[in-house]
Structure formats: structure tokens, C-alpha cells
Amino acid sequence: MELLFLEPVFKEAIWGGTKLRDSFGYDIPSDTTGECWAISAHKNGDCKIAGGRYDGKYLSQLWEEEPELFGNYPGDQFPLLIKIIDAKNDLSIQVHPDDAYAAEHENGSLGKTECWYVLDCEPDTKIVIGHNAKDKKELEEMIRQGRWSEFIRVVDVKKGDFFQINPGCLHAIKGGTVILETQQSSDITYRVYDYDRLSNGKPRQLHVEQSIDTIVAPFEPAKCDTYTENLQGAEHKHLITCPFYSVDKYDVDGVFTIEFDKYFTDVSVVEGSGTVNGIPVEKGQHFIVPAGYGKCRFEGVMSLICSTPEKH
Numbered sequence: 001m002e003l004l005f006l007e008p009v010f011k012e013a014i015w016g017g018t019k020l021r022d023s024f025g026y027d028i029p030s031d032t033t034g035e036c037w038a039i040s041a042h043k044n045g046d047c048k049i050a051g052g053r054y055d056g057k058y059l060s061q062l063w064e065e066e067p068e069l070f071g072n073y074p075g076d077q078f079p080l081l082i083k084i085i086d087a088k089n090d091l092s093i094q095v096h097p098d099d100a101y102a103a104e105h106e107n108g109s110l111g112k113t114e115c116w117y118v119l120d121c122e123p124d125t126k127i128v129i130g131h132n133a134k135d136k137k138e139l140e141e142m143i144r145q146g147r148w149s150e151f152i153r154v155v156d157v158k159k160g161d162f163f164q165i166n167p168g169c170l171h172a173i174k175g176g177t178v179i180l181e182t183q184q185s186s187d188i189t190y191r192v193y194d195y196d197r198l199s200n201g202k203p204r205q206l207h208v209e210q211s212i213d214t215i216v217a218p219f220e221p222a223k224c225d226t227y228t229e230n231l232q233g234a235e236h237k238h239l240i241t242c243p244f245y246s247v248d249k250y251d252v253d254g255v256f257t258i259e260f261d262k263y264f265t266d267v268s269v270v271e272g273s274g275t276v277n278g279i280p281v282e283k284g285q286h287f288i289v290p291a292g293y294g295k296c297r298f299e300g301v302m303s304l305i306c307s308t309p310e311k312h
Contacts, residue, residue, distance in 0.1 A: 040083075096188060
């Protein structure tokens with residue numbers, strides 16, 4: 001059984017920059033590249049397997065043809081999508097629907113629960129998480145009247161911060177931030193406000209009615225079951241377990257051995273370099289550990305962010 005290394009897919013964006021090239025060494029399409037879809041089988045960005053017996057196959061193909069690689073995880077689509085996001089400028093103020101709303105209004109798509117690990121950010125950077133409306137009525141009034149500074153909840157952010165973004169949570173990454181995002185495999189985003197920016201001379205599409213439908217009021221921060229422990233060869237930080245995924249960070253220093261026991265595991269090398277079972281790996285590489293693979297022996301100095309799907 002082999003580890004499944006992937007070729008990323010890149011997305012240009014009005015707010016994107018060059019850090020995916022400058023920090024990760026990726027061959028990006030332009031100086032306004034916002035997203036690296038690192039592990040994805042979504043139709044809008046399907047990663048190819050790089051090397052090994054499945055070289056050149058799309059991840060979506062493997063999901064259909066070799067379900068045992070993924071522990072026969074239930075469902076008709078690969079459940080997770082792992083991204084690195086370079087926000088040179090502010091993203092729009094937005095919200096994602098849950099599974100039920102997306103299934104009804106977005107042609108059966110999954111909803112979008114996601115979480116952010118802040119890989120880097122400039123000093124004094126902020127992030128938008130939540131809003132200040134006391135109920136749904138005030139929320140609708142604030143949006144329709146454009147009372148954005150009153151409505152939007154802004155918090156400070158620093159490297160190493162972690163945020164869980166449940167459906168219905170108003171949010172936006174602001175300029176100067178690089179994050180690793182773990183999310184359901186969905187590309188549904190409702191923009192409620194975009195700073196009146198123009199793209200190709202025209203304002204970008206807003207989704208005001210869908211946003212009012214889906215934003216939860218009043219805002220309540222998501223609860224995270226985060227803890228840290230020292231293991232032999234690594235510091236382990238459990239970030240969250242929610243109904244869709246479990247996410248962990250491992251800071252490896254020396255030799256660290258682990259057996260991932262649930263379904264399959266997505267692994268992103270976000271700092272440093274070394275080997276996994278003798279295979280060289282470095283910052284910016286992403287791979288899937290198939291179900292039943294057995295032990296992974298990491299050697300070197302590197303930081304890994306790992307995610308497994310939860311059965312729900």
C-alpha cells in the first residue's frame with residue numbers, strides 16, 4: 001500500500017498574492033493567486049495523484065474505483081477539502097450554508113463546515129468571526145441598511161491561532177493572513193458584503209437573501225476540544241473534533257511514529273522537512289495515508305496538520 005501524494009490545484013482571486021510561491025515554492029499561475037487546493041476531489045478543483053501506481057489519476061476517480069483505500073467511507077463523494085489560502089487583501093464578508101440548506105438550494109451540494117489554522121500573519125492583523133446583531137430582525141436591518149462597521153465582529157489574530165467556522169457563522173479572512181483550511185468538500189459561499197470592490201469593472205455577485213437566510217443570530221463562538229500533549233518525537237496539538245472531521249497538528253523533532261486508525265488521513269507538511277517511511281517530504285507537500293496503511297515513521301524537523309473524516 002502506498003501513500004497518495006497529490007498535485008495541488010491553484011485558484012486566482014481578486015484578494016490573492018504571491019505567498020504560495022514565496023513561502024511554499026509552488027509554481028502559481030499569477031501574482032494574484034489566492035488558494036492552493038491541496039487535497040481535493042471536488043469538481044471545481046480535482047487533484048491528480050503524483051507518482052506511484054495511481055500516478056495521473058484524479059482523486060475523484062480513486063474515490064469511485066478504489067473505495068477500500070478510504071476505508072469504504074460512506075457517501076458518494078470524497079468528504080474533505082484541504083486548502084492553503086493566501087489573503088494579500090481582505091476576503092468578502094461571507095457565510096456558508098449547512099448540509100440541509102445546500103442540498104435544497106444548491107443542487108444537492110454538501111454544506112460547508114470549515115476550520116482555519118493560521119500559518120502566518122502580519123503584525124496587528126484582524127479577522128472577522130461573527131457579528132453583533134442581537135437577533136435575526138436586527139441582523140436583517142443592519143445588512144439591508146449597510147451598517148457594516150456596527151454589524152461585523154472583528155478580532156485580533158496571530159500565528160498559531162485556530163478557528164472553527166460552523167455553517168451560519170459570518171466570517172472573513174483579512175489581508176496579511178495565510179491559513180490552512182480544513183473543510184467539507186463544498187464550494188458554496190454566500191457573500192453578504194464585498195467593500196463595493198470591482199472585478200473586471202463590475203461589482204462581484206452578492207448573495208444577500210441567502211446570507212440573511214443562513215446567518216445564525218445571535219452569534220455564538222464554536223466550541224473547540226483543543227488540548228496539547230508531548231509524545232515521543234513530537235508535540236501533538238489536537239485542534240478539533242466535530243461531526244465532519246478531526247484535525248491535529250504534530251510538531252515533529254527527531255523520530256515520531258504513528259498509526260492513523262480512522263478511515264484515511266489527509267496530511268499537509270506546513271513547515272520543515274524530513275522523511276515519512278523513508279520518502280523525502282518538505283513544506284508544501286500533501287498526501288493521503290490510506291485506510292489500513294499501518295505505521296507512519298516521520299523523521300526530521302517538521303510540522304504536520306492531519307485531518308480524518310468523522311462518520312456522521
